[in-house]
Amino acid sequence: MHSKLFEAALGISDPWFVREVDFNAQTKTLTIQIDFVAGSRFSHPEVAGGHPVHDTVTKRYRHLNFFEHDCYLEVRTPRVKLPDGRVVLVEPDWAGKLSGFTLLFEAMVVALAQQMPFSAVARTVGESWHRVYAICERYVDLAVAELDLAGVTAAAVDETSYRRGHNYLTLVADADARKVVFVTEGKDAATVGKFAAHLRENNAAPEQIGVVSIDMSPAFIKGVSEHLPNARITFDKFHVVAHASAAVDKTRRIEQKTDPSLKGLRWTLLKDRDGLPAAQRADLDALIANVTTKRTARAWLYREQLREILERKQINVVSAMLEQWCTNVMRSKVEPMKEVARMIRKHFDGIVAWTQTRQTNGFLEALNGLFQAAKRKARGYVSFKTMRTVIFLIAGKLDFSAINPHAA
Template sequence: MTSQLFEAALGIKAPWFVQSVNFDEARRQLTIGVDFVAGSRFAHADAPGEHPVHDTQIKRLRHLNFFQHECYLEVRVPRVRLPDGKVRLVEPEWVGRLDGFTLLFEALVLAMCQQMPFAAVARLVGLSWHRVHAICSRYVELATDAADLSQVSAVAIDETSSRRGHNYLTLVADMAARRVIFVTPERNSNTVAEFAQHLREHGADPQQIASASIDMSPAFIKGVATHLPAARVTFDKFHVIAHASAALDTMRRLEQKTDPDLKGLRWTLLKDRNKLHVEQQRDLDALVARFTSKRTARAWLYREQLRDILDRKQIHVVSAMLAQWCTNVMRSKVEPMKDVAKMIRNHFDGIVAWTQTRQTNGFIEAINGLFQAAKRKARGFVRFTTMRTVLFLIAGKLDFTKINPHAA
């Protein structure tokens, strides 16, 4: 009766059966012996039909805990002799993708690691950090290898910092599915070449990419033009506004050297007005009212005008207003903002394209935030393979069910 109960709980079916159940109270471990019926024959992918058993091996597999106790399956696994004389191992369908685990245990670890740092999961399940990482890495590799990218037509390309200093990863996201589809440690024009090859390897053609949202990195611009030739480049509106905000802050720092009244106004100027406290709004209004004598005030007005222009939807209106904005800035004495005007003129078509595509890298920026938070919780990642695994777990929306039906 006990054996039948465990067979039902474990999903074990003929010719497999539970041969023994042993509980070690001192070690707080439950060990379940699993065997197969004598004389059984087994199928193997290398040859049709069912084949006789040549010999057996004992495999010890970690399974889900039995209440608070660790549970292991000790399985007598057959090796069969094929018609050509070769001997091959036959494993039950519930054996995991990594040696030493069942599919159910791997599914549990995978689900936990999508919400928690590897170290925390390792403590909970009683494994080393390396074994937990190995399970996740194996599943990510299998799922990304099997990914179908044939429907991808619009992408966003951006970088995120991997370590302190100038160390970056480049992410590519499918804009329609809102998921990461490619990660590489590079940040140059070859990055896009690698992505184009990745598309070819996963049922897609680089020519099918009709739109690419990128920042104004010369490397990305060159890479998209060369390797995604059909893609219309869109420069993310928020990157443009970020450049204008940086110019505004530069102007404030320059002017406050001779005007102490500007000290302490940094965040008042950089935040959206509707997110300011009442007192901050009053300080901002008082400053803007002096736009004729304060270059910082004029820089703020230019930034707000740019934001208003890029929020419009008529491409001809945006083109005309943006061109006039650049002219007005270039005639002003707000020197830092002139660099923004020059940048806009150099990338005019891609910035105006935002009006029609409305494609933004905001999704990748959100992923970046989640990734940086995961790094802090884990006290930092060092290896690229670990960072790639974490990014796909967080934002890859990978289908693990084809690998493990319990990983839904």
């Protein structure tokens, strides 16, 4: 009776059956021995039809725990003889993609790894860090190889460090689906070329990318121009305003050397006025009232004007106002903000493009904190391959169902 119960629980059907169940109370290990009916014939993907059993080998698979007990399946696995004389192993349907595990066990590991560090998953399932990572890497590699990128027309490109020093990787996301579709080492123009090759390998073409959101990295600009011929480069307003905010802070640091009243205003100047407490808002208003005498106040006003200009949607209006803003800044004595004006003039078309595309890298930048936290998942094994696996688990929205029906 217990054999039938375990067969039902495991989803085992003819010709397979549970031959014996052994529980070791000392090690708290449950071992289920599985056999097949004598005389059974088995199919093989290379040759149609049923093939006779030549001999068998015993294979051991880690399965989901039964209650708190580790569970293993010991399977008398057939090797069949094909018509051409070859003898090949036929693994059961529940065998996983990595040797030694069942599909159900692997599905659980992948699901946990999308929410927890590898080390925590390893402790939870009672396996080594390396085995947990190997399962996840295998599933990510298989799923990425099957990606269909035919519908990707807008891309967001960003970089992030994956270990101390100058070790960077480049990520490309489908901007509409908000998911990472490509990860590679480096942050030079060649990384965009690798993405173009990735498109060709996954039912797509570089020519279909119509919009690309990037930072103002010369390497990315060069890469997009060379490898994505139809892509309109967009620099989102958040990047531009961030440069302006840095200029406000730089102006404050310079001016406070001779004006102690500016000390303690750093965060007041960098945060949105409407979000400030009443006391800080009053301090800010008092500063702005002295706009004619304090360069920090003028820098803050320039930043707010820039933000307002980039909120508009008429491209001709934005172009004219941005040109005038640059002219006004260059005539001022706020030197740090002049650097922003020069940057805007240098990248004018891409900044104005934001008016129409409204495409940002916000999705990737919001995830950057997760990527940096994901370094902890590596537990000292911070390689590019590890980080690539982690990033796809976190932000790839990969479909594992074709690989493992239990991992949908």
